Amino acid sequence: MTYDGLGLAGFDALPETAAVESLLACCTSPAWARSLVAGRPYPSVEALCEAADAVLAELDEEEIDRALDGHPRIGARPDTAASAREQAGVAGAADTVRVALAEGNLAYEEKFGHIYLVCATGKSGDELLELLTARLGNDPETERRVMRTELAKINRIRLGRLLGDPA
Template sequence: MAMEIGEDEWKVCCGSSEFAKQMSTSGPLTSQEAIYTARDIWFNQVNVTDWLEAFSAHPQIGNTPSPSINSDFARRSVSEQSTAFATTSASALQELAEWNVLYKKKFGFIFIICASGRTHAEMLHALKERYENRPIVELEIAAMEQMKITELRMAKLFSDKAKVISETDSSSSPVSTKPQAEAKAPKRSRPPITTHVLDVSRGAPAAGVEVHLEVWSGTTGPSFVHGGGGVWSSVGTSATDRDGRSGPLMDLVDALNPGTYRISFDTAKYSPGCFFPYVSIVFQVTESQKWEHFHVPLLLAPFSFSTYRGS
């Protein structure tokens, strides 16, 4: 069911004024449409200043909001953390507070993590681990954690509104038994598979990296020892721009064909003599994921590389 949701309600979900404004002008949305729209706005349309505004709306992990903070957003944050910190000792909270200070001093914003289902010890461990990151890497991780929090709050928002509508309708209208059509994702604004490259050694985007996207064609999955019963077929080729983002690697299709995909990066041309002259990342898309977006970036260092699934 598509719902019209106001700007103030969206801001409770995220904390960014620009995010809330763009969500409120996106028209009535179903819960699934809202997730796709929110991810696109958060990762592609708002800027770093908007990210920082959302971060600053949270109280620090383990802290209660200041009496001067009177917002539904901050109170929601405390509620989400309450289970993890209900039985935490004073000494453990002090250690967390000390690490919060170190983290903010290094990165300029508070530690952001989706607290749902996590213990105090898990969050403290994550804080210490992420403290070692370079600022540009940590900024992206914090933004992804913020999106997790936003999606949880959006789910609750839609659930609460659906309950109100259901209770209202049940008192005035008969229940429809007509089966509903399968919900589909909204029209995409970008190809379903994208990537970017970050040069961790410089803390900056890597421009001019050649990128190749392939899909496995065969009756069985790829075997990296004997080749398996198929071949890798090219889908598209591009290069990263000055922001480290690749140009389109495939057509703008609504449903992505399930299968095994491979994104390869010609890192030798970007950094001659580097330890990893060519990097390939292989991932799978299932039938249930065909409407989703797959952002698979490369974080490149002189003697290591890493990746993750973004949105």
């Protein structure tokens, strides 16, 4: 079931199971979703987004890995409408960029042990490749922090769509 455009009041009124399900479409960490549902009602969309950021910051690495499981590789065939929207800039990328992204993804995963996650919304294939190349120079601890920041950005965009708030 899709919940896009639900509104904050609609989200707060959902039965617990449906509310968790709606949040799992934003971020596939069950602990994140359950924690946000437990915090209802929220006085504003911003309050929900701030809670989402705070919960994400406290998740252990295993739970972060669950969140990463909900994202395809940059440049791979998107498996959800949200991923397709977010990676729309890659669709028109030159074949050389797509090949370089695929190769970069593999190098990234080998180095860091998880997928290259970036808030791709509004970025071209060239921009995403440039970011990937730069991030390959990070040490694992720095990169894990960067990845968590990118995940928080993606979660905010998806929460905005869920609640019908484009901001």
